[in-house]
Amino acid sequence: MFKYAKSPLVLALAMVALSVIGEFSQMLEQMYWNVWYKIHSEPASSEYVLVSLDDGEPMAPDSVGVSTAKQARLLDLVAKARPKAIYIDFPQVIGRDEAGDAALEAALARSKGISAIVYRAEFEKYGFVSLPAKSDFKFAPGTPALASTWNVNFISYVESAPAYVFARNGRPIETVAARGASRQIDRAIVPNFAMNPDDIPRLSGREILASGVPPGDLSGRIIFITVTSPSAASAMGYFGHKRQPGAILDIAATEGRKEGSTLRLGGIPLLLIFMVMFVIGQRYVNGRWKLLHYGVLMLILLVLPAKFRSLGVLINPDFALLAAITYLPLRFAEKWRERIKLTNAASGLPSIDALASEPQLQSHDVVAASISQYEQMLATLPRELHGECARQIARRLSLGSNDSVIYDNDNGHFVWLETSRTLEELVDHLEGLKALFSSPLQIEQHVLDTNIHFGLDRNWQSSPISRIQAALASASEAQGKSKLYEEFGRQRLEMSGWELSMHARIDEGLRTGAIWLALQPQYELASHSIFGAEALIRWNDPERGFIPPDEFILQAERSGRIEDLTYWTFERAMEMSGALNRIMRIQISVNLSARMVDHPALVRRIAAIAERHHCDPHMITIEVTETFSMTNREKAKENLSELRELGFKLSIDDFGTGQASLSYLSEIPSDEVKIDRRFINGIVHNERQRAIVESVVHLSHALGQHAVAEGVEDSATLEILRKMGCDYAQGYHLAMPMKFSEFVDLLARARTRNGDLVPKSG
Numbered sequence: 001m002f003k004y005a006k007s008p009l010v011l012a013l014a015m016v017a018l019s020v021i022g023e024f025s026q027m028l029e030q031m032y033w034n035v036w037y038k039i040h041s042e043p044a045s046s047e048y049v050l051v052s053l054d055d056g057e058p059m060a061p062d063s064v065g066v067s068t069a070k071q072a073r074l075l076d077l078v079a080k081a082r083p084k085a086i087y088i089d090f091p092q093v094i095g096r097d098e099a100g101d102a103a104l105e106a107a108l109a110r111s112k113g114i115s116a117i118v119y120r121a122e123f124e125k126y127g128f129v130s131l132p133a134k135s136d137f138k139f140a141p142g143t144p145a146l147a148s149t150w151n152v153n154f155i156s157y158v159e160s161a162p163a164y165v166f167a168r169n170g171r172p173i174e175t176v177a178a179r180g181a182s183r184q185i186d187r188a189i190v191p192n193f194a195m196n197p198d199d200i201p202r203l204s205g206r207e208i209l210a211s212g213v214p215p216g217d218l219s220g221r222i223i224f225i226t227v228t229s230p231s232a233a234s235a236m237g238y239f240g241h242k243r244q245p246g247a248i249l250d251i252a253a254t255e256g257r258k259e260g261s262t263l264r265l266g267g268i269p270l271l272l273i274f275m276v277m278f279v280i281g282q283r284y285v286n287g288r289w290k291l292l293h294y295g296v297l298m299l300i301l302l303v304l305p306a307k308f309r310s311l312g313v314l315i316n317p318d319f320a321l322l323a324a325i326t327y328l329p330l331r332f333a334e335k336w337r338e339r340i341k342l343t344n345a346a347s348g349l350p351s352i353d354a355l356a357s358e359p360q361l362q363s364h365d366v367v368a369a370s371i372s373q374y375e376q377m378l379a380t381l382p383r384e385l386h387g388e389c390a391r392q393i394a395r396r397l398s399l400g401s402n403d404s405v406i407y408d409n410d411n412g413h414f415v416w417l418e419t420s421r422t423l424e425e426l427v428d429h430l431e432g433l434k435a436l437f438s439s440p441l442q443i444e445q446h447v448l449d450t451n452i453h454f455g456l457d458r459n460w461q462s463s464p465i466s467r468i469q470a471a472l473a474s475a476s477e478a479q480g481k482s483k484l485y486e487e488f489g490r491q492r493l494e495m496s497g498w499e500l501s502m503h504a505r506i507d508e509g510l511r512t513g514a515i516w517l518a519l520q521p522q523y524e525l526a527s528h529s530i531f532g533a534e535a536l537i538r539w540n541d542p543e544r545g546f547i548p549p550d551e552f553i554l555q556a557e558r559s560g561r562i563e564d565l566t567y568w569t570f571e572r573a574m575e576m577s578g579a580l581n582r583i584m585r586i587q588i589s590v591n592l593s594a595r596m597v598d599h600p601a602l603v604r605r606i607a608a609i610a611e612r613h614h615c616d617p618h619m620i621t622i623e624v625t626e627t628f629s630m631t632n633r634e635k636a637k638e639n640l641s642e643l644r645e646l647g648f649k650l651s652i653d654d655f656g657t658g659q660a661s662l663s664y665l666s667e668i669p670s671d672e673v674k675i676d677r678r679f680i681n682g683i684v685h686n687e688r689q690r691a692i693v694e695s696v697v698h699l700s701h702a703l704g705q706h707a708v709a710e711g712v713e714d715s716a717t718l719e720i721l722r723k724m725g726c727d728y729a730q731g732y733h734l735a736m737p738m739k740f741s742e743f744v745d746l747l748a749r750a751r752t753r754n755g756d757l758v759p760k761s762g
């Protein structure tokens, strides 16, 4: 309901309703007719002549003007020229000159049948005029008299002549316009403003008095002996031509009467036309047709009232115009807001919202690209170049993808549509795109290296938003795994439902034993003996088989299940440690989710678990990654320090892959640095990696820490690490992650082989 109340159409109609109370729609009507008659002007009929008594100049208010004696002479002179009718429309000042008054009365009597005195109505109140209440008519009762009176609008523009006859001193007086009408006109007469008032010939009264009527000028015509100054008291607004003397309005009304009676329908019919056509227009899907329809609607609003007026039907355009001009800016603002939503503010490229409403989505593959280290890139650029950076990336992507429209999802994520093809072809294409990004971006004087990873969604039947999200998530995943691309497969799709029930599944897995803790032995390189093990979580789901921890730990973190899972791991690992350390000293490493490092209850709960299992904190190493909570870094550091004070050892896991390895190293009170397997992998063949690993080993030692290598997959790697002086190693070459019982067996075998185990030092 409230939604509709805010729609532009409803607001426009409310505006119309308000205008009925406030009467401000008249302004539009005024503007409409003024403009219409300015552009739509016709030559006036040659039937009328004005005999000017003021020569078009304003007369002083107290001026006696032209005396009644002179008027009498003028009337006689004009009457002689055989006109059709003579109207004396002049403010007589009766009673100053008895003889003059009598002469005028006599002249009127002489020209009886063609002449008449015009009584000009006085302005009584806004929009309504009437004849003067006080009679100053001193002429004989039989002297012909006519009335001139108007309905006017809010700025005294004439709209119509209100009536045919006024009762005056007990006798009826016709209006000038209605004079000679064969039958009574019921409705008001609407003047023909199309008549150009400047066309009506004007003669000077003074010149006629001095040298007579020019021959042939007046015969058969209708003469107004009157004032012609536009600022005369009788002057009123005349649409399209500003103010005009009253006589001109009488002429326009006389011409208007000729066109027949007028039917006045008010503003409602056009408003209804507007609404009906508006609703029809809303149904067009095609933008061009819609625009054409609204164009026709505007034309109708603008032309129909004028056309109908010439047919004698008066339709007011005001309500419809008010509705249209209220609606248009509101709708425009609404569109603008939608548009802003549909474009990315920084780059000006279309946003993901725009892509979501793209119909082609249903028949195309969605590709997302994720630019590595985008935020760092932006950090090196001044703010005003951020948009250009995004645009340049989009240009490259578009160039390599048949000019596809590239949608910008901020922070180095871009999405677009690709025509369907085989996965092989698509991957070829992505490889080509990646090659385009091998040369650095040049943004003004800044040169930036980039790397790009892609995510695909080819599940056409899914909803637009979820497809886009799937492609974006896959791109991030590809980036995380340093792969060219990652596809959001059907399998994953089915899994999304599965992921939703993560809560229940984890509980069930813990209860049934589908989730268990493996131990991967760690060796001391100098003695080649087992000194400990890393506890690694395992999930063998009866339905889905082996689920890699990377995958479900991320899910558990997202679904808020990570706490239970982590404390369960600590519980199991400390239980094992307690059991093992009753026989021999074995260091157990446990992974702590980065999300939990700043939890307030962390230290208390871990300490409680250790106590319950009679586990010596010195025999537990807690592994944290460098990406731990950036939100509450202080609390995280505090927790880690407290754990260390309790005797737990701290290890920096996956060293070298996080965001700020060195600053981390200086901030965290760690005991051990675990060099990520991505570095270890390459040390046999890659000299640079070897140099990096070696320097990390030295760095660890310089800081009084042990260096641990993970992911040792062959003997050559192990040999190099040993030579480097790396302290400990872990990897498939040494031992796979195994069950607790297998680990115990392994320890027993090693013991018989080597005598006693070498416990981890420190």
Ligand code: C2E
Pocket (backbone or CB within 6 Å): 520, 535, 536, 537, 548, 549, 550, 553, 566, 569, 591, 592, 593, 594, 623, 653, 654, 677, 710, 711, 712, 713, 730, 731, 732, 733, 737
């Ligand atoms: P991580 O802590 O770096 O664990 C080492 C990973 O390397 C383990 O993968 C291990 O199986 C694997 N690995 C060991 N030797 C080799 C090798 O020679 N070559 C290769 N390619 N890989 C090797 P896993 O078990 O899949 O665990 C992956 C990650 O999941 C772990 O990385 C850790 O971050 C997380 N994780 C595992 N268990 C837990 C847990 O109990 N709690 C938490 N919070 N995270 C866990």
Ligand code: MG
Pocket (backbone or CB within 6 Å): 534, 591, 623, 653
């Ligand atoms: Mg680890």
Ligand code: MG
Pocket (backbone or CB within 6 Å): 653, 654, 674, 676, 677, 710
């Ligand atoms: Mg690791």
